[in-house]
Amino acid sequence: MNPTPDPEKRLALCMIVKNEAELLGPCLESIRELADEMIVIDTGSQDATVALAEQYGARVFPHQWQNDFSLARNLSLEQASSDWILFLDADERIDPASLPLLKEILNDPDAAEGYRLQFINYIGDGSAPIQSPLLRLFQNRGYRFTGKIHEQIETTIAAHGPIRDAPVIVHHFGYLPKIQAEKNKGNRNITLLQTELQAAPHDSYLRFQLGRSLGIAGRHAEAVREFEQIWDHYEKTDPKAWPAYAVHAIYLMSKSYRLLGRFEPAAQWSQWALRHWSTAELFFQHGVNQQSLHRYAEAIGAFTGCLRAKKDERFVFQTQVGMESFLTMLQLGKIYEFCGDAETARAWYAEAFQHSPDHPDSVYRLVRLTPDPESLGSFLRSITSPNALEAFCFGCAEIGYPATPALLDRLEKKGVTRSTRNARLRYLGRHGDRNEWTRLLQNDPDEYARFIECLVLLNEQDMPAFRKKAQGLQKYRAQAEAVQAVLDNRPGRPQAGLVLPLCIDFSLQYVFDSILLSFSPEHQDEALLEAQKAWKQGYDFARSPGNCGVACDLRTARALDRQDPLQARFWLEKAEEHGHTITRCLHRLRWERLAGDAEKYKIVLENALKEFPESLLLQKTAGAQ
Structure with missing residues (x-):
């Protein structure tokens, strides 16, 4: 006679909500397949939250909010009769691919007492999501929360059995600016x-x-x-x-x-x-x-x-997310690129791409450093995500790849986006038809295009035209006023962080120089801080221009990349006025090689190794001789 199989374990979803009608539906939908009970503690909703929860079969219990999360959480626990408890907030959703694994855990005879699930927290500022393991799943054995805020239950559960990490993914949207502002x-x-x-x-x-x-x-x-x-x-x-x-x-x-x-x-x-x-x-x-x-x-x-x-x-x-793999590889690539070692930088970007083919930054940087543009066609065939494809087009626009307009046409057939328009403007402004570039700017309904026109007028030092054009700005008025403050030599340092990345992005040398001159040495820390804030919005190395020496390093590297010895020497000497660094030693070595002076190259390398004996980059350079 066959033994009767053990019945499947039951799962109770427990929640605290208030005015969550906009977010609650997707949350409940993500777990309804496995949840045998849905218990919702409502702390005073004025919208359709209660009706929506009841549509999904949840039992809703009203509760007068008393500034005590543990009290509300424990109220939901008291109503649960299932074998397992899962806690979610309305701005969280179980990843569909994780449902089979979650079901396995529930019915595992050797299951732990509790499990930390892997929360993917979306920030919404262009940064990679933040991953954090949180204890949200545990066996229903009478455990209760303590603490009015950031309520705790882990210590109590751990005293009765092990707590393990489970690769169950939960997507959390509560850190998005819109939700943060509303709640x-x-x-x-x-x-x-x-x-x-x-x-x-x-x-x-x-x-x-x-x-x-x-x-x-x-x-x-x-x-x-x-x-x-x-x-x-x-x-x-x-x-x-x-x-x-x-x-x-x-x-x-x-x-x-x-x-x-x-x-x-x-x-x-x-x-x-x-x-x-x-x-x-x-x-x-x-x-x-x-x-x-x-x-x-x-x-x-x-x-x-x-x-x-x-x-x-x-x-x-x-x-x-990706800190232990592709994000670190990207950082290594950026350092080597900044220090003038394009080959090593490209290798790290390629590693990052292999670990995360959908991450746009590695795609963009790989394209920019591609030594043979003819190989871009095969690279393109390995790209699948829309974001990575847009990054590919931006990189092509940067280097002037002739097929860029056709690639952008292909993207726009799938739906015109701000990214493709910006990439086309970048390509035309740097490598294409200037008249077509102007026409696109004038016909673009977005204010961003008019702001670009303002920056161009600034770079051409046409101040009357700039002021007239800037008067019609709304969204970008703060940036335009910050530029004006710097150029008028008024106290514009707090706003300079808004301007520096734009100068880098659009190669606005006149404005760029004006900002650099406005920073005396005693204000460099402040400049770095303001530029850092702008860098967080997605612009590379915007921290650096507040430090004149590092800004000169950037220009030296660009001149060396263009194999322009006169400009490289000019900016290198300017940089060296701010002291000797490993970066400047490497740039000096590249300049001596460009100048063809083998004896001077050898002397510079020997002196650099004496000054920076622990430098991995200099050791590598010496080993290659």
């Missing part, structure tokens, strides 16, 4: 945490969550103060015994210092952390910090360490 969750959480800390001022975990929330809100100076208090609390204890959140606090403190433009303390904290915990996240953080300080050899060492480091299950960090 005002950040300010709400900060207020609740501050209230909690008044009652429990020595609770370091609450302080960590407050610092983290302040960082998310962009209030980094306040975040640093909270993280420093956690350091004060644990300073005299063995770092190996620190709780995971305290390690995470050091990681976030280093990040906040960097975002404040205080790169030296940022690097000091990440370096201190790496002495005790060799995690990929800390290596990556240290690499970015060293890159911000233009210490490229140290940055290369840190990024290489990130690729080699193994994941440490003791720590739960929020990290950008």
